[in-house]
Amino acid sequence: MVLFRHVPYLKAVFFYTISAFGGPQGHFGMMMKTFVERRRDITREELMEYVAFCQLLPGATSTQTLTLIGYKRGGVPLAVLTLIIWILPASILMGSFSFLVYYINTYHVTLNIFSYVQPMAVGFIAFAAFRMYKISIKSTITFVIMLVGVLATYLLFKTPWVFPILIILGGVVTNFSDKRIPERESIRPKQIKWTNIWLFVLLFIIVGFLSETARRHDWKDKRAFNLTENVYRFGSLVFGGGDVLMPMMYEQYVVRKKTQYMTKEQYLTGWGLVRAIPGPVFSVASYTGGMVLRDEGKYMQLLGCVIGCIGIFLPSALLVLFFYPVWHNLKKYVIVFRALEGINAVVVGIMGAAFLYLLKDISITALNTVSFVNIFVIIGTFLLLNFTKIRSPYIVIGCLLLGLII
Numbered sequence: 001m002v003l004f005r006h007v008p009y010l011k012a013v014f015f016y017t018i019s020a021f022g023g024p025q026g027h028f029g030m031m032m033k034t035f036v037e038r039r040r041d042i043t044r045e046e047l048m049e050y051v052a053f054c055q056l057l058p059g060a061t062s063t064q065t066l067t068l069i070g071y072k073r074g075g076v077p078l079a080v081l082t083l084i085i086w087i088l089p090a091s092i093l094m095g096s097f098s099f100l101v102y103y104i105n106t107y108h109v110t111l112n113i114f115s116y117v118q119p120m121a122v123g124f125i126a127f128a129a130f131r132m133y134k135i136s137i138k139s140t141i142t143f144v145i146m147l148v149g150v151l152a153t154y155l156l157f158k159t160p161w162v163f164p165i166l167i168i169l170g171g172v173v174t175n176f177s178d179k180r181i182p183e184r185e186s187i188r189p190k191q192i193k194w195t196n197i198w199l200f201v202l203l204f205i206i207v208g209f210l211s212e213t214a215r216r217h218d219w220k221d222k223r224a225f226n227l228t229e230n231v232y233r234f235g236s237l238v239f240g241g242g243d244v245l246m247p248m249m250y251e252q253y254v255v256r257k258k259t260q261y262m263t264k265e266q267y268l269t270g271w272g273l274v275r276a277i278p279g280p281v282f283s284v285a286s287y288t289g290g291m292v293l294r295d296e297g298k299y300m301q302l303l304g305c306v307i308g309c310i311g312i313f314l315p316s317a318l319l320v321l322f323f324y325p326v327w328h329n330l331k332k333y334v335i336v337f338r339a340l341e342g343i344n345a346v347v348v349g350i351m352g353a354a355f356l357y358l359l360k361d362i363s364i365t366a367l368n369t370v371s372f373v374n375i376f377v378i379i380g381t382f383l384l385l386n387f388t389k390i391r392s393p394y395i396v397i398g399c400l401l402l403g404l405i406i
Contacts, residue, residue, distance in 0.1 A: 019393035024062035029124030059316030060282040090279025095305030098290025115403035123381025129351035136344035149349020170346035171339030196322035231311030242281035285312035
């Protein structure tokens with residue numbers, strides 16, 4: 001019966017899921033609009049903290065952030081439900097594309113409807129960065145930290161360790177201040193569930209052992225065991241999101257001769273499609289899982305999609321649900337309290353760099369219709385989010401219709 005009171009929240013998660021275009025950077029702007037300003041499930045400061053904390057962990061950052069929103073509202077059960085609703089639509093779509101990729105490549109299927117998704121996502125990023133700037137940049141040192149964060153992130157955007165290193169350095173710098181923890185602030189400690197981290201480690205060992213055993217003894221279904229180890233390892237070790245996951249999967253499934261299960265064109269088709277649909281970028285693992293096992297029959301291909309989905313997201317969930325209570329309990333110490341000021345400034349810098357980095361790939365300087373429309377979409381998205389109460393899904397629908405019309 002307790003679950004029924006969370007139905008409106010779960011509906012909001014679903015509508016957010018089917019309209020969350022633009023990758024993790026765009027997702028944060030939509031989270032701000034949906035869960036902070038419209039529903040007030042969390043505060044802006046809490047969202048900033050979640051984003052910063054998840055940048056320190058490997059795995060799917062926007063997935064972990066949304067999981068924490070569910071955790072804050074209803075504990076582990078609601079966090080798990082939130083996670084399922086978030087990953088399922090995109091994973092089903094990407095798994096389906098692994099069955100349809102032949103027709104997509106053969107008949108050159110066009111996806112004009114998604115033409116203005118990227119400029120729309122940039123507008124969402126600008127909105128999130130602007131709102132976060134107003135919250136977190138309140139002194140000269142935080143402004144300087146933000147600028148360093150923008151520059152370093154922009155120049156090293158595809159370097160996996162840049163995010164956690166910047167966040168740690170930002171926290172160190174603001175520890176030289178004399179900021180005190182307010183007397184009225186009391187942080188109730190959260191219980192640390194050691195089961196999550198033990199399960200994470202145990203699964204890592206088991207899938208690795210089974211994969212190696214299947215390879216050595218040439219098991220009939222060895223490819224499925226190898227796939228399980230691959231995606232679980234990717235989900236456990238990838239820092240930096242999809243931009244880092246992409247080359248790792250490319251090397252595994254396209255370059256290596258022993259595991260060359262896809263052509264370059266098939267692989268890039270999957271990555272193009274995942275950028276065009278709503279939801280987590282890591283759902284591409286459902287596509288690659290299906291492609292890896294497609295030669296072994298339709299049922300095995302379907303199993304590959306399931307393995308890809310579960311294997312890539314499970315480590316992220318286990319890590320965030322274990323480490324967040326640890327992080328929460330550490331906040332009562334002044335060193336962590338002071339660090340939050342610098343950490344939040346770095347997050348604003350990362351958002352600003354994401355805006356600039358994605359903007360450079362959008363045509364806005366050519367004197368043609370596409371450039372003018374792109375500028376209109378970016379500015380229009382920002383203004384609608386900042387000055388109106390129009391919900392994010394309606395903005396998304398408008399941009400999709402624009403892609404069909406123009």
